[in-house]
Amino acid sequence: MIEQLRKDFPLLQTHIDEQPLCYFDSAATTQKPQCVIDAVNKFYRQDNANVHRGAHTLSAAATTQYESVRNKLAQFLNVSQREIVWTKGATESLNLIAYGLSEKLNQNDVILISPLEHHANIVPWQQVAHRTGAKLELLPVSKQGILDLEASKTLISAKKPKILSICHASNALGNIHDIAALIQVAKQFDTITVIDGAQSLLHLRPDLSAMGCDFFVFSAHKALGPTGLGGLFGRYELLNSMPVYQTGGEMIERVSFSGTTFREAPGKFEPGTPNISGVIGFGAALDYLDAIDANTLAHHEASLYHYLVNALKKIDGISIWGDTERNIGVVSFTYKNEHHFDIATFLNTYGVAVRSGHHCTQPLMDHLSLQGTVRISLAFYNSYQDVDILIDALKNTIDMLEE
Structure with a gap:
């Protein structure tokens, strides 16, 4: 069902730098279905x-x-x-x-x-x-x-x-x-x-x-x-x-x-x-x-979110911030002392769109003693393949940053 729904979103079919777009910035703005x-x-x-x-x-x-x-x-x-x-x-x-x-x-x-x-x-x-x-x-x-x-x-x-x-x-x-x-x-x-x-x-x-x-x-x-x-x-x-x-x-x-x-x-x-x-x-x-069953979408988002969190937890040096039990599908993370902007910039070369920075929550970042985070925000039109591409791109990014 999700693969069929993805076809309703024209921008998800595009490429960035010859890489298939993996859009993980829905907390900033969602993609639009063709009917809209x-x-x-x-x-x-x-x-x-x-x-x-x-x-x-x-x-x-x-x-x-x-x-x-x-x-x-x-x-x-x-x-x-x-x-x-x-x-x-x-x-x-x-x-x-x-x-x-x-x-x-x-x-x-x-x-x-x-x-x-x-x-x-x-x-x-x-x-x-x-x-x-x-x-x-x-x-x-x-x-x-x-x-x-x-x-x-x-x-x-x-x-x-x-x-x-x-x-x-x-x-x-x-x-x-x-x-x-x-x-x-x-x-x-x-x-x-x-x-x-x-x-x-x-x-x-x-x-x-x-x-x-x-x-x-x-x-x-x-x-x-x-x-x-x-x-x-x-x-x-x-x-x-x-x-x-x-x-x-x-x-x-x-x-x-x-x-x-x-x-x-x-x-x-x-x-x-x-x-x-x-x-x-x-x-x-x-x-x-x-027109879409809300429970079906919610189940997919929750399953995809935990799939993503579990994959990130396997990468040594990743710190995930916030509540991972009650969550709408947003992962905000840091990697060791690497700058969030550098990570997001490298991910973009793989066609992976994420957000970096303080996310218009500077007081929260101060409270967490952070300059900012990399934010991955999911929507129901994201797939497990998207997450796999993201994780591979992140591992490659980390390798480049640590050379």
């Missing part, structure tokens, strides 16, 4: 028009397609479509939420995040804390880079934070956090919970109603969709209680020189012409995922 590419192309060839603004046939067709994807995503996440806001991506979503919630913060209120967060889930809260006088504090993480769940629950109970914002899965290490357990404790203190789902949307397909979070953010391009699109789920009463983030056309109810009134959510957060083609392309990605 075709949906974007079809929109511009056959349906191109602005949405919500015209009575003509093309505009009506574009609007129907556009809003149908909002409903499709709501069903995918098990929430109401009026709780889905389109943005440019998880980064903009987190900034929107942080800005909107800042009005609910007072001096000495606590915002809790973890050392495992992407910069996009650190810097907005730093800015909010600076403006409001709130305190930004950290959940406990081990020296290996694993969240201490029991100590985190105890800290939430002790601090009674106003906001808890944490990634569902780490982009740098792949750790899956027990979000439901943290939310359950946080609810006792009316803590507003914000979940960065950029890495979990594709791999874990979360049921947000069951999870019980107040906000959840995502990026479409990390779940087979186009770049430049993402969004957020927000509990409707919370969304409507927040101030507008940006202003312009489309999100207004009425404008006059004496004042302006705004639409209710989600419209109040969607000014200007949206990324229509991106939304429609993402709709095709959701259809593609819905």
